[in-house]
Amino acid sequence: MEEVNQSMKLYSHPMSSCSRRVRLALNLKGIKYELINITSTADSELLKINPMGYVPALVDGTIAVSDSYAILLYLEEKYPQHALLPQDLVKKSINYQVASIVSSSIQPLQNLVLVNYMGEIVGPDEKLPWAQYHIRKGLVALEKLLVNYAGKYATGDKIYLSDLYLAPQLDNAINRFKLDMTEFPLLLKLHKTYSDTPSFQQILAETDKSVSAFIKLPED
Numbered sequence: 001m002e003e004v005n006q007s008m009k010l011y012s013h014p015m016s017s018c019s020r021r022v023r024l025a026l027n028l029k030g031i032k033y034e035l036i037n038i039t040s041t042a043d044s045e046l047l048k049i050n051p052m053g054y055v056p057a058l059v060d061g062t063i064a065v066s067d068s069y070a071i072l073l074y075l076e077e078k079y080p081q082h083a084l085l086p087q088d089l090v091k092k093s094i095n096y097q098v099a100s101i102v103s104s105s106i107q108p109l110q111n112l113v114l115v116n117y118m119g120e121i122v123g124p125d126e127k128l129p130w131a132q133y134h135i136r137k138g139l140v141a142l143e144k145l146l147v148n149y150a151g152k153y154a155t156g157d158k159i160y161l162s163d164l165y166l167a168p169q170l171d172n173a174i175n176r177f178k179l180d181m182t183e184f185p186l187l188l189k190l191h192k193t194y195s196d197t198p199s200f201q202q203i204l205a206e207t208d209k210s211v212s213a214f215i216k217l218p219e220d
């Protein structure tokens with residue numbers, strides 16, 4: 001059943017993988033919301049909700065929640081339709097692990113603010129190798145972790161939390177950071193599945209040239 005919530009607002013950015021996780025969950029759960037695209041982490045409206053100035057941040061009526069993980073847990077409890085976690089404890093723990101690897105060991109190390117800072121202190125040509133190094137390290141672990149669990153999606157034939165984290169991260173790896181994916185056949189297969197999944201397609205296809213141009217690629 002489609003949930004219509006006129007008072008739900010998501011502060012987001014089209015290229016933000018953290019925002020995309022939440023947008024994918026809202027789509028899956030059939031929750032309507034107002035999308036507010038933020039162009040600066042100094043946006044005063046965003047800072048009132050999230051003093052970090054990062055997206056995503058969610059306002060649901062009188063409740064404000066920031067950070068994709070907190071938002072996803074909140075949504076899961078309040079809107080249980082299309083559960084984001086499987087019942088099976090082992091598969092559930094794999095979902096937690098994937099979410100944790102992406103959100104704490106990959107994304108923060110390739111976040112715009114850090115990559116640009118590395119460019120300033122070490123040199124602009126170091127931005128891309130830095131991001132690729134950390135993304136690759138995480139993907140090596142994820143490819144091994146999922147080999148015994150993947151079906152059509154990361155932990156079986158249904159979309160769960162791990163897919164919400166993986167789909168935007170793989171898109172970043174492939175389309176933004178141009179990582180060579182030859183050593184990740186399983187993750188490449190999942191990326192293809194996500195690109196073919198209607199509820200994922202539009203969100204993954206959005207691009208913002210001003211953001212993708214922030215790194216100097218070798219062929220530039």
Ligand SMILES: N[C@@H](CCC(=O)N[C@@H](CS)C(=O)NCC(=O)O)C(=O)O
Pocket residue numbers: 016017018019041053054055056066067068069103108111112113114
């Ligand atoms: N742990 C936070 C991380 C939030 C975060 O890093 N957001 C990024 C976009 S994915 C951001 O706002 N970056 C702005 C910048 O780097 O300047 C979450 O999962 O929401």
